[in-house]
Amino acid sequence: MTNTTITIDALHERVDAIFRKAGLNPVQASAITRVIVAAERDACKSHGVYRIEGALRTIKAGKVNPNAVPELLPQDAPAIVKVDAKRGFANPAFELGLPVLVERAHSCGIAALAINDAVHFSALWVEVEALTQAGLAGLAMCPSYATVAPTGGNGPLLGTNPFAFGWPRDGQPYVFDFATSVAARGEIELHRRAGKSLPEGWAMDSDGRPTTDPEAALAGAMLPFGGHKGSAIATMIELLAGIMIGDLTSPEALDLLGTTTLYPSHGELIIAFSPQAFSAGRPGNPLGRAEALFEAILDQGARLPSQRRFIARAASESGGISLSAQEIEQLDRFLKQGLDGV
Amino acid sequence: MTNTTITIDALHERVDAIFRKAGLNPVQASAITRVIVAAERDACKSHGVYRIEGALRTIKAGKVNPNAVPELLPQDAPAIVKVDAKRGFANPAFELGLPVLVERAHSCGIAALAINDAVHFSALWVEVEALTQAGLAGLAMCPSYATVAPTGGNGPLLGTNPFAFGWPRDGQPYVFDFATSVAARGEIELHRRAGKSLPEGWAMDSDGRPTTDPEAALAGAMLPFGGHKGSAIATMIELLAGIMIGDLTSPEALDLLGTTTLYPSHGELIIAFSPQAFSAGRPGNPLGRAEALFEAILDQGARLPSQRRFIARAASESGGISLSAQEIEQLDRFLKQGLDGV
Known part of the structure; x- marks a missing residue:
């Protein structure tokens, strides 16, 4: 081939x-x-x-509106930008909201874009990278489908809830974007296809017992990364990027479609920070100072995400x-x- | 006794x-x-x-100004509140900024309080709890002393950088507050005093090799929670709550005093969100909907932080x-x- x-x-x-x-x-x-x-x-x-x-x-499957034209909603709160995705994909909703979010972050210092009624599949790093290109730091998060058990729990409730952050640099930005589950669901699927056992600590079976069997894991639940700390962050994402913005949580998104094989319907929250506004009147340029931190990380032989x-x-x-x-x-x-x- | x-x-x-x-x-x-x-x-x-x-x-040691009276600084950006702690403790600076932060979060939808030039020791849960009492969600973070190695690195660079979140409830709020290191430095000290080995994965020695010896760990570096994901979050905290607000990073805070036995000098970032503003025009009450999520967590036998x-x-x-x-x-x-x- x-x-x-x-x-x-x-x-x-x-x-x-x-x-x-x-x-x-x-x-x-x-x-x-x-x-x-x-x-x-x-x-x-x-x-x-x-x-x-x-x-x-x-x-x-008729689960996305192919003709959706996202709409910027009028807002009383100056630091909130709201876009109704009109049941289309989240991506055009983000593109519509981005310039307004950038403008608000520059004028207010910090601002947030809430996307509602979207069908979601985007990689969040694309979005935080777009903010860094405007000289802003960005934080993005959203629910997904309920496939992850809270630490101490016994079944799927939280989503794999991605969490992404970006910081502007002259060249490529500092960007991370990861699932708050210990592994992505796709990685479990790859183990299943390859007939390989999962590492310990990735998943539980449908009875809530630890398992290394991919089949049992897919029928059970994944575990959050980092134990109770990752579980808490995943819960925070359900609260901020699901409930707070008046959109679906991961269990609600799963209930709505009854499958994880189609892209889920839910919202997203993107927060933008102006380093210039936050550092005004303080010594040092934040973008220059950040380079010293990145250099120190690289000097240790560690990688930047x-x-x-x-x-x-x-x-x-x-x-x-x-x-x-x-x-x-x-x-x-x-x-x-x-x-x-x- | x-x-x-x-x-x-x-x-x-x-x-x-x-x-x-x-x-x-x-x-x-x-x-x-x-x-x-x-x-x-x-x-x-x-x-x-x-x-x-x-x-x-x-x-x-003369490392804190005992007569400091924190000052609210004038701000151009309406969603940023800045308090100069005047080299006193961070706690009175937070108390001074809190009502302004609450007012701005209600009027702007999202707002942030940056505390500068503080001596820091506060438990961040106290602060996010105070926000929940005003009906707001809150996120707080700060650097500390460089005692944690970035994942893939070989020596102390990042702080134990706490990360705290609160969500308002009728009774006690939903609150978490944790170090982004796998364990708190005090826990390693407790193992040392008890003559006990550390669990695997907590620390490295001064040559960057994994160690379970508390003495070697204290001379070396701790590890971030959750591998590269926790390391990325700890780095984000250095960027947002150190560099972005024009204050010291964890390595700079350690350089300044040259010891971890005194409380460090650095800033702090607290973000407040108005669930009412974010959910305006959307179906359902966010505080009521959050209760269903908490109930589902508890129903699994898991605990709330x-x-x-x-x-x-x-x-x-x-x-x-x-x-x-x-x-x-x-x-x-x-x-x-x-x-x-x-």
């Missing part, structure tokens, strides 16, 4: 055409395409072209993106057959 | 008198006393009367606080001898 190399722009065009063929309007198609192509460009396969199929299945992604990005930008024959075949099929291809 | 029971008010009076005797002005003495008494009342011994000695040593503290609080409120003969002797000595008692 030979791989095919394709430019970033050409991949964008092809993925966008797939989503248009599947019935998404231009605003939906182009925004979701930007995220999938950015992920594939960064060799972040978990959010790359592999995700197209799930999006198409969600469209086919996202370094691997940025290396892949540079390679894709100069040499294009390499896709397997199977991936190319899938793209061709989706482009030709639309929703009948899934 | 018999224990002595003392009312909360009587303990407050005694601790306040100790700090006045040690030279603190009324605003410093009363604020630090409130935190120590709240901790002792909640059987949170790590921030209780045990902490008085460290505060007195810090005063005696701080439950133990609230039980101790109720007992102290009805039956007083029980102190050991040694603790009473220490209080008497500090009260009589002031700074000569340490």
Whole structure:
């Protein structure tokens, strides 16, 4: 099987055409395409072209509004930006809210974007990176599907609830983005397919007992990262990015669709901070001082998060993106057959 | 050795008198006393009367301004509240900023309090609890001393950087507050005194090798909780609550005093969210919906964080606080001898 190399722009065009063929309007198609192509460009396969199929299945199942045009809602509170995704994907809602969030963070010092009524699949690092490009620090979080047991509990309740942070730098930003479960659900699935046992501490079976059997884990629950501390953070995300913004929690998102195979419906919370506003009147430039911290981390031989992604990005930008024959075949099929291809 | 029971008010009076005797002005003495008494009342011994000695040593060493009167600084950005602690303790600075933070969070939807130039020892749960009493959710974080290695690193760089969150409830709030290191430094010290080995994964020696020897760990570095994820969160805290607010990072705080035996000088960041503002126009009451989530956690047999503290609080409120003969002797000595008692 030979791989095919394709430019970033050409991949964008092809993925966008797939989503248009599947019935998404231009605003939906182009925004979701930007995220999938950015992920594939960064060799972040978990959010790359592999995700197209799930999006198409969600469209086919009628669980996303293909014609949604997100709407910026009027707000009394100056530091809150609210976007109604109109039951479309979260990605165009984020793109609509971003410039307003940036403006509010610069003028208020700190501001938050709440996205409601969205179908969610985005990699949050895309969003915090966009904030760093505007000179802001950013924090993003959202619920997902109830597949994680709280520490001390015995069944799925919390989501894998991603938590992402970005800090602006002259070159590539400091960015992390991780699930608050010890492992992503996809990693358990990969162990199952490979017939391998899970490491200890990843999951429990449906009786709430520790298990290393992937099948039993998928029928049971995953565990939060870092014991009771990760469990507390995952709970905080349900509260802030689910309940506080008036949107669904992970158990509610699961109840709504009754499956984890389609993309979930829920909201998202993105907080933006202006380092210039926070540091005003204080000695030192925050962006310069941060570099000394990053250097100290690297001097120890530790890595900064996202370094691997940025290396892949540079390679894709100069040499294009390499896709397997199977991936190319899938793209061709989706482009030709639309929703009948899934 | 018999224990002595003392009312909360009587303990407050005694601790306040100790700090006045040690030279603190009324605003410093009363604020630090409130935190120590709240901790002792909640059987949170790590921030209780045990902490008085460290505060007195810090005063005696001339590392805190005993006459500081914190000042609210004028701000251009409406969602930022800034308090200059004037090199006094962080506690009176927080108390000064709190009502303004509450007002701004209600009017802006989200707001942040940055405390600068403080000597820090507070338990952050005290602060996020105060926000919940105003109907707000709160997130607090700060650097500390560089005693934790970043994941993949080989020496102390990050602080134990506490991270606390609170959510308002009718009764006791939902509150968590934890170090982003796998264990608190005090726990390693307790193992050393007891001649016990540390669990695996807590620490490295001064050559960066894993160790279970408490002496070697104290000379080396602690590890972050939850591997690279906890390490990333601890780094985020250095960036947001150190660098962004124009105050010291954990390595800078350690450089300044050259010891971890006195309380560190640095700032703090507290973010307040108005659930009413964020949920405006959305179905359901966020506070009521949160109760369903807490119930689901409890129904699994899991605990909510701080439950133990609230039980101790109720007992102290009805039956007083029980102190050991040694603790009473220490209080008497500090009260009589002031700074000569340490």
